[in-house]
Amino acid sequence: MTIQILMPALSPTMEEGTLAKWTIKKGDKVKSGDVIAEIETDKATMEVEAVDEGVVGEILVAEGAQGVKVNTPIAVLLEDGEDASALANGADHAPKAAAAPAPAAPKAPPAEPVAEEPEAPEVPAGAAMATQTVREALRDAMAEEMRRDPMVFVMGEEVAEYQGAYKITQGLLDEFGSKRVVDTPITEHGFAGVGVGAAFGGLKPIVEFMTFNFAMQAIDQIINSAAKTLYMSGGLMGCPIVFRGPNGAAARVAAQHSQDYAAWYAHIPGLKVCMPYSAADAKGLLKAAIRDPNPVIFLENEILYGRSFEVPQVEDWTVPIGKAKVARAGTDVTIVSFGIGMTYALEAAAALARDGIEAEVIDLRSLRPMDTDAVVKSVKKTNRCVTVEEGWPVCSIGSQISAVLMREAFDWLDAPVLTLAGKDVPMPYAANLEKLALVTTAEVIEAAKAVCYR
Amino acid sequence: MATPRKTAAKKAADGPSQDELLKAYGDMLLIRRFEEKAGQLYGMGLIGGFCHLYIGQEAVVVGLTAATVEGDQTTTSYRDHGHMLACGMDPKGVMAELTGRIGGYSKGKGGSMHMFSREKHFFGGHGIVGAQVPIGAGLGFANKYLENGKVSLVYFGDGAANQGQVYETFNMASLWKLPVIFVIENNKYAMGTSVERSSSTPAYYTRGEAFAIPGEAVDGMDYVAVKEAGLKALAHCREGHGPYILEMNTYRYRGHSMSDPAKYRTREEVSKMREEKDPIEHVRKMLLEMGAAEDDLKAVDKAVRERVNDAAAFAQESPEPDVAELWTDVYAPAPAA
Numbered sequence: 055m056t057i058q059i060l061m062p063a064l065s066p067t068m069e070e071g072t073l074a075k076w077t078i079k080k081g082d083k084v085k086s087g088d089v090i091a092e093i094e095t096d097k098a099t100m101e102v103e104a105v106d107e108g109v110v111g112e113i114l115v116a117e118g119a120q121g122v123k124v125n126t127p128i129a130v131l132l133e134d135g136e137d138a139s140a141l142a143n144g145a146d147h148a149p150k151a152a153a154a155p156a157p158a159a160p161k162a163p164p165a166e167p168v169a170e171e172p173e174a175p176e177v178p179a180g181a182a183m184a185t186q187t188v189r190e191a192l193r194d195a196m197a198e199e200m201r202r203d204p205m206v207f208v209m210g211e212e213v214a215e216y217q218g219a220y221k222i223t224q225g226l227l228d229e230f231g232s233k234r235v236v237d238t239p240i241t242e243h244g245f246a247g248v249g250v251g252a253a254f255g256g257l258k259p260i261v262e263f264m265t266f267n268f269a270m271q272a273i274d275q276i277i278n279s280a281a282k283t284l285y286m287s288g289g290l291m292g293c294p295i296v297f298r299g300p301n302g303a304a305a306r307v308a309a310q311h312s313q314d315y316a317a318w319y320a321h322i323p324g325l326k327v328c329m330p331y332s333a334a335d336a337k338g339l340l341k342a343a344i345r346d347p348n349p350v351i352f353l354e355n356e357i358l359y360g361r362s363f364e365v366p367q368v369e370d371w372t373v374p375i376g377k378a379k380v381a382r383a384g385t386d387v388t389i390v391s392f393g394i395g396m397t398y399a400l401e402a403a404a405a406l407a408r409d410g411i412e413a414e415v416i417d418l419r420s421l422r423p424m425d426t427d428a429v430v431k432s433v434k435k436t437n438r439c440v441t442v443e444e445g446w447p448v449c450s451i452g453s454q455i456s457a458v459l460m461r462e463a464f465d466w467l468d469a470p471v472l473t474l475a476g477k478d479v480p481m482p483y484a485a486n487l488e489k490l491a492l493v494t495t496a497e498v499i500e501a502a503k504a505v506c507y508r
Numbered sequence: 509m510a511t512p513r514k515t516a517a518k519k520a521a522d523g524p525s526q527d528e529l530l531k532a533y534g535d536m537l538l539i540r541r542f543e544e545k546a547g548q549l550y551g552m553g554l555i556g557g558f559c560h561l562y563i564g565q566e567a568v569v570v571g572l573t574a575a576t577v578e579g580d581q582t583t584t585s586y587r588d589h590g591h592m593l594a595c596g597m598d599p600k601g602v603m604a605e606l607t608g609r610i611g612g613y614s615k616g617k618g619g620s621m622h623m624f625s626r627e628k629h630f631f632g633g634h635g636i637v638g639a640q641v642p643i644g645a646g647l648g649f650a651n652k653y654l655e656n657g658k659v660s661l662v663y664f665g666d667g668a669a670n671q672g673q674v675y676e677t678f679n680m681a682s683l684w685k686l687p688v689i690f691v692i693e694n695n696k697y698a699m700g701t702s703v704e705r706s707s708s709t710p711a712y713y714t715r716g717e718a719f720a721i722p723g724e725a726v727d728g729m730d731y732v733a734v735k736e737a738g739l740k741a742l743a744h745c746r747e748g749h750g751p752y753i754l755e756m757n758t759y760r761y762r763g764h765s766m767s768d769p770a771k772y773r774t775r776e777e778v779s780k781m782r783e784e785k786d787p788i789e790h791v792r793k794m795l796l797e798m799g800a801a802e803d804d805l806k807a808v809d810k811a812v813r814e815r816v817n818d819a820a821a822f823a824q825e826s827p828e829p830d831v832a833e834l835w836t837d838v839y840a841p842a843p844a845a
Contacts, residue, residue: 062552066558105545160832239679243676251631251643251660253646257649284838286614291626324838345842
């Protein structure tokens, strides 16, 4: 059996090259690893090594030949015991044709199924309610899931002995011990990666970032390791992990500690992203996130931690990820928000009502998957939309909603969608400037009136 | 703490048996021939993108894997084909992943750098330099949490050894006494930058000193030395003493990736290593000295060639993934309630 030596591709993009030099000639014996030729590509001159053993039977492409296409036979090797007569029989190691040109990408399957049936209330009728802060609700969610599943553990800076930098993990060390409530060194990149490895190894980590500002140190592990591995492994290696902590502006902590990452993480396929406003949603969504087999980014807010809400006292209260909620029904304009932005949205809606404008306020609650169907449905009723968030305006959650509405509700819109966001500047420290940098209730009222042409 | 030390290649009186060496020879040869074939298929345009070959370093993963027990985990970088084969993954599935076909371990969606096998306890295949190190420690964390007695082996190169996350991981692994072996495969070049030009302290086995992690430098071209060091490190971890560092001094014969003309070192340097230190040739000589028959070795050569040729044929026959696969495996479905 003769062996054809083909013009090799020496880089991912090489299509042809120059056969600069042969270092073998007809009749030479070669073995695997011997340099047989030098080939010039557009990047470099590379030595080509023999892969097979044999005697050079024929040089097919002369030294100095330019523009030799990849996969062109350039020489023929004779195997042990063959003579030149074998050449006539042709090579039987002919390469197979490269793959056919790619067809157009198939359409994306419909996003997460959205319930079409009349919406059942999330809270069962007659359920007892208790007033709780968001802080308590988050703690209860973790404690309940840790009682339910011994694989769930919490790790992060100051989560155990200090009882949490923001007291979200208060009491967990006492109940679950230091094996399951793990204080880490200040080493976000490292412990995010340790969390991912633990998740691959069968555990269900809750990784607390003291704030999401510090998660930028860990973002490679979050995106490249946690979010992409399921896909890269063909569905084999899932990463059930929750990354949680406060996100967005707090108060007077300046630019490096005041950033909203909602749009950043919502951009990434493979992640789920939650950003609750109320204590009930914080609890229900965090429980759902801990149970989810995928990596979930759970964006909390320091200012909301101390706010009180009614939380249903039902057994195993969970809220599905990817489902928005109508926080206030209305007919004249849709205001879409999430997280702390809901504060401004709801305040604005109350003020607008006094002026005779009934705003429908939608709390997205999850940003990936994003329940845009709920927004489209509302806008088809109100014909107007204002979005509210604290993050920056460029490539924001509001930009995404605006694009979806243009595509899916164009004929229903009676006014351009207005996207309210934080100002396009790093967060200033000065109290007056900080207020100006954030979105305000007054701006929401003004925008809602503008789209109503009032 | 044990002081890091440099061991001379020891000659154990009660060395490995002929059967064991024959298996090691076959395992290393499988990697060598597989990688040569991968290089060939790359040259034919059947493998695309990045493709980092392990040729020259075979004794490291074969020696250490021989020291492990079922259930110990292996995690490595993008130079991962050898580790997968050593873990017992099917060459067909690995080669078909390289050609981007549905028969590949990741259905063709991961490629050379991204394959996994829960069955064989292989946790990747990671494309970002150094990122596998905390992940490997996380597997050790899980072992300790689950009290399963297993040890996680995480391999990385001399280049990755300068990544910050490696030292974050050393700190936590030592602090929490995680059963992890950090295997630094020092092949002398981080892509094109030599150890001397990239590392202030090139004695990588001492890099754990600040974290009280014992370390040892090992001749990574010597299967017997590698396995011995592995047994010792594994015992240390299994006894609950925390992590261990093994610096494996080795050499890659090929470029960093397929598109590397390797102008940063001389042809003579490569030839000298091949001729004097080749790990496969070393074991072959040992076998012949022990009285193994040439024919037995030839039979191994033949069987390995057949396996590799079968893998190459499978990798070309297996179809590309169905276009519907574009949209699958982004999210794991929620388990049934």
